[in-house]
Amino acid sequence: MTTTGKCACGAIQFQFEGEPINNAFCYCTECQKHTGSDKWFGIWVAIDKLAFTQGEPAVFERLGDSGQPVNHLFCPKCATTLCVEVPVVNIYSVSATVLDNNQPSSPNMVIYAASAPSWATFPENVPVYEKLPPDL
Ligand SMILES: [Zn+2]
Ligand SMILES: [Zn+2]
Numbered sequence: 001m002t003t004t005g006k007c008a009c010g011a012i013q014f015q016f017e018g019e020p021i022n023n024a025f026c027y028c029t030e031c032q033k034h035t036g037s038d039k040w041f042g043i044w045v046a047i048d049k050l051a052f053t054q055g056e057p058a059v060f061e062r063l064g065d066s067g068q069p070v071n072h073l074f075c076p077k078c079a080t081t082l083c084v085e086v087p088v089v090n091i092y093s094v095s096a097t098v099l100d101n102n103q104p105s106s107p108n109m110v111i112y113a114a115s116a117p118s119w120a121t122f123p124e125n126v127p128v129y130e131k132l133p134p135d136l
Helices: 029-035
Strands: 002-006 013-017 022-026 040-046 050-054 058-063 069-074 081-086 091-095 109-111
Touching: 013 091, 029 040
Parallel strands: 022 109
Antiparallel strands: 002 013, 013 050, 022 040, 040 091, 058 069, 069 081, 081 091
């Protein structure tokens, strides 16, 4: 199974192979800023499974909760954030909204619920974690 995606202007394109590791709604404050919304719908893919097939994303580096770097990869032309690289757990959290195909129908979990804005709504019937699941 090959999933493809691109930014709003199409300058940056990527693909990944296989099933995602996880599909999570993240309500952390960084995701709110980068999406202009209450959450980021992240499709988690192992770093070595994803390749950029066109263009070179720009990088915004910040420190995550772990104290390790987290890299936001975005298009330098249209500013769409395509994915967030989390090297400490070896994943890209790919934005569901930039996928061309294989859009997940729902999230598997909610993370960083503690920092959600008061107007956020959570999906039903999935685990809701204040921050991250204990096994992560
Ligand atoms: Zn673009
Ligand atoms: Zn987040």
